[in-house]
Amino acid sequence: MNKYKKQSLILVIFTALTLLFSTTATAAEQEETLTVVSLGDSITFGWNLEQPQTPPVQSENAFPFLIGNGNTEVLNVSYPGWTSTQLLEAIKTEESQQKLQQAETVTLSIGANDLLQAIELSKMIENQQPVDPEALQQKVAAATAQVYNNITEIITLIKGQTDAPILLYSLYNPFGMNDPIYGSIHMLGEMITNSVNSKVYSTIAAQQGVQYLDAYSAFNGKQQDYIIPGDIHPTISGQQALALLATNRLNELNPIMINPILSTEEETAEPVSITLEKIEHTIEIKWLSGEKTAADFVNEGNLVENNSFTVTENGVYTIYVKTALGESISRIEISNITPKVEDPIEDEEPPVDVEQPEEEEPPSDTNEDEDQVPAEQPEKETQDEAPKVEKPKQTMVKSGHALPDTATSMYNILLTGLCFIGIGGGVLFNQRLRKSRVKQ
Incomplete structure (x- = not known):
C-alpha cells in the first residue's frame, strides 16, 4: 500500500469516526x-x-x-x-x-x-x-x-x-x-x-x-x-x-410549552422555518402535516433537529414533544407561502416576428408573374372605345423539370479525401521501396 493509499484510508476512517461521535453527541443532547x-x-x-x-x-x-x-x-x-x-x-x-x-x-x-x-x-x-x-x-x-x-x-x-x-x-x-x-x-x-x-x-x-x-x-x-x-x-x-x-x-x-416562531409572517415564496423555544428534559420532538393526535406519533413523525424545521406549503402542521415528564402536541397553521412565479425562458417562446415561414419559402411562379405586371394599370375602357386586342406574351418553355435547390459539397469533400488517401498511399509506398533498396 503506497503513501497516498494510506493517507486516503486514514481520512476515510477519521471521517467515519467523526460522524459516529457527532451522531452520538446529538442523541445525547436530545x-x-x-x-x-x-x-x-x-x-x-x-x-x-x-x-x-x-x-x-x-x-x-x-x-x-x-x-x-x-x-x-x-x-x-x-x-x-x-x-x-x-x-x-x-x-x-x-x-x-x-x-x-x-x-x-x-x-x-x-x-x-x-x-x-x-x-x-x-x-x-x-x-x-x-x-x-x-x-x-x-x-x-x-x-x-x-x-x-x-x-x-x-x-x-x-x-x-x-x-x-x-x-x-x-x-x-x-x-x-x-x-x-x-x-x-x-x-x-x-x-x-x-x-x-x-x-x-x-x-x-x-x-x-x-x-x-x-x-x-x-x-x-x-x-x-x-x-x-x-x-x-x-x-x-x-x-x-x-x-x-x-x-x-x-x-x-412546569407545563410543556410549545411556542413555535415563524421565520417570517409576511407573504413569501420561500420555505418558512418554524423554530421552537427550548423545552427542558426533551426526549424527542416530531412534526407531521395535518391535524394529528399524540397517538399518531408513536410510529410516525419527522424528527426535529436543533429545535427547528422547514415547510414549503401552506396548511396545518402538528408538533409533538416528548419530555421526561410527559408528552404534548401543538398545532400551527401556515398561510403566508405564495406560489413562486418563475421568469419566462426566452428559448421556450421565441418572438412572434422571428417565425415568418412566408418569407423563407422561395417565391412561386405566380408571384413572379405578378411582379412582371406593370405598376400602372390602363384606365377602364369606356363603351365608346373599341376594346384593345393585346398580343399574347411569348413564354419561354424550358425543357425538363427544374431541380430543387438541394446541391451540397459532399461529393467534392469525398473526392478531396480520396485524393489525400492516394497521395498518402503513394508516399508510404515510396518510403518502403527506398528502405528495401537500402537493405539490398
Whole structure:
C-alpha cells in the first residue's frame, strides 16, 4: 500500500469516526434526563418488588424511576425500615447533601414506620385485636408529633441545598377492607391515616410551600391491586400510581410549552422555518402535516433537529414533544407561502416576428408573374372605345423539370479525401521501396 493509499484510508476512517461521535453527541443532547432525589423508607426503596438482594438495592420499579416517561436519574437517600428520625439523620451527611445539590425534583415519603411501630402492628396481627385503645391513642399522638417535627426539619435542610420542587407524599391505608389478613384493622387504618394526613402532611405542605401528593385517595379502595398480598408495600401498579401523582404535579408546575416562531409572517415564496423555544428534559420532538393526535406519533413523525424545521406549503402542521415528564402536541397553521412565479425562458417562446415561414419559402411562379405586371394599370375602357386586342406574351418553355435547390459539397469533400488517401498511399509506398533498396 503506497503513501497516498494510506493517507486516503486514514481520512476515510477519521471521517467515519467523526460522524459516529457527532451522531452520538446529538442523541445525547436530545434526550435529557430528570434528576430525582428520592427520600424515604421501604416504599420509596421499592421493597419486595424483586428478589431480596444483599445488601439491598433500590428497585428500578420504585416510583421515583417511573416518574414521567421513566427517563430519570434517581439519587437514592432511602432505606427499608427507616423512620422519620433515621431519614433526618441520613440527609445531614455530606453524601446526601451532594445529591440534593444535583436535584431537579425531590420526593419525600416518610412516617409510615413511625406509626406502624406506634400501633405495634405485629402484636395486633398476632393477637387479632388492637392493643389497649387509650394507650394506642397516646402512642399515635406521640408518633404524629414526632413525624411533624422531623419532616419540618427535613424540608428545611432540603431547601438549604436546592431550589428544586419538593413532592411530599401523604400516607395511604395499606389495609384493604376485604383483605384476609388485615381486613379486621381496616377501620383503624382509616382513622389513623386520615388524622395524620390532616394534622401533619397537608399542614406542613401549606406551611412550607411544598407540593402535597394525596397517596391516600390514590390507594383508597384499590388495595387489592396496589398492595402486595399479605404485605403493606405497593405492587408495581401501586408504584406506578405514586409516580403518576408526581408526574401530574410536575406537569402542573412546569407545563410543556410549545411556542413555535415563524421565520417570517409576511407573504413569501420561500420555505418558512418554524423554530421552537427550548423545552427542558426533551426526549424527542416530531412534526407531521395535518391535524394529528399524540397517538399518531408513536410510529410516525419527522424528527426535529436543533429545535427547528422547514415547510414549503401552506396548511396545518402538528408538533409533538416528548419530555421526561410527559408528552404534548401543538398545532400551527401556515398561510403566508405564495406560489413562486418563475421568469419566462426566452428559448421556450421565441418572438412572434422571428417565425415568418412566408418569407423563407422561395417565391412561386405566380408571384413572379405578378411582379412582371406593370405598376400602372390602363384606365377602364369606356363603351365608346373599341376594346384593345393585346398580343399574347411569348413564354419561354424550358425543357425538363427544374431541380430543387438541394446541391451540397459532399461529393467534392469525398473526392478531396480520396485524393489525400492516394497521395498518402503513394508516399508510404515510396518510403518502403527506398528502405528495401537500402537493405539490398
